[in-house]
Amino acid sequence: xxxxxxxxxxxxxxxxxxxxxxxxxxHAELRRLLTQEVPEIAAGQVQVRGIGRVPGxxxxxxxxxxxxxxxxxxxxxxxxxxxxxxxxxxLNGERVExxxxxxxxxxxxxxxxxxxxxxSLTIDSSAQTAHVVVRPPRPELLLVPIEAxxxxxxxxxxxxxxxxxxxxxxxxxxxxxxxx
Numbered sequence: 597x598x599x600x601x602x603x604x605x606x607x608x609x610x611x612x613x614x615x616x617x618x619x620x621x622x623h624a625e626l627r628r629l630l631t632q633e634v635p636e637i638a639a640g641q642v643q644v645r646g647i648g649r650v651p652g653x654x655x656x657x658x659x660x661x662x663x664x665x666x667x668x669x670x671x672x673x674x675x676x677x678x679x680x681x682x683x684x685x686x687l688n689g690e691r692v693e694x695x696x697x698x699x700x701x702x703x704x705x706x707x708x709x710x711x712x713x714x715x716s717l718t719i720d721s722s723a724q725t726a727h728v729v730v731r732p733p734r735p736e737l738l739l740v741p742i743e744a745x746x747x748x749x750x751x752x753x754x755x756x757x758x759x760x761x762x763x764x765x766x767x768x769x770x771x772x773x774x775x776x
Contacts, residue, residue: 623647626655626687633682636661636671643668645697648708648751653744655690656708656752658697669694691740693748701726701755708749711737715762725756732761 626647636642646658661668672694673680684692695707705726706714716729733742746759 623649629683629686630657630672633679633686634672634674636666636668641666642671646752646754648748648753650740650744650748652688652690654740654748655687655692656748657692657694658704658708658752659694660697669696695752701753704753705749705755705757708752709745709757709759712742712745712759719755723756724754725758727758727760729760729762732763 626649627644630644631638634642637644641663642659642661644657645660646656648656657672659668659672661671671679680692680694684690693710695704695710698704698707701719701721702717705717705719705728709728709730712730712733714728714730716727718727720726728746738745746757750757
């Protein structure tokens, strides 16, 4: 049984607002939604290792399978994209990208920054920072604002990212830091 509720009236109370946004897990509602829509996550066959979200623009999920017979990304997408479509609909059309989680930091960053093409990647493991240079993106490949991609990638990987566009007149897109 599924229950949907609508909001008729809201009251502005800063204490409640602060409490809601300072909870221990800011992605609890998204995790609940994933558990509801993807039975493999509910059963523990697929684990969500990282969530990066820029609300209203993009959500990136890093998933891994604990069962070698289950494809983690395929389980989240579903047959013909049915599961991911349900998740996108419940997030009001927000773009959801599912990437395979890997313990290799370089590959994880490369997956998280897609569709940006990396030309140079330097990782400073002591500072948990990665300096990344990307090719100028082709506009037809960008389905979200370019600034949202490194921000979500930083959150999903747990690494500070300094992303710069190769040959750009401006020094870089920006620095995105892990929000905790």
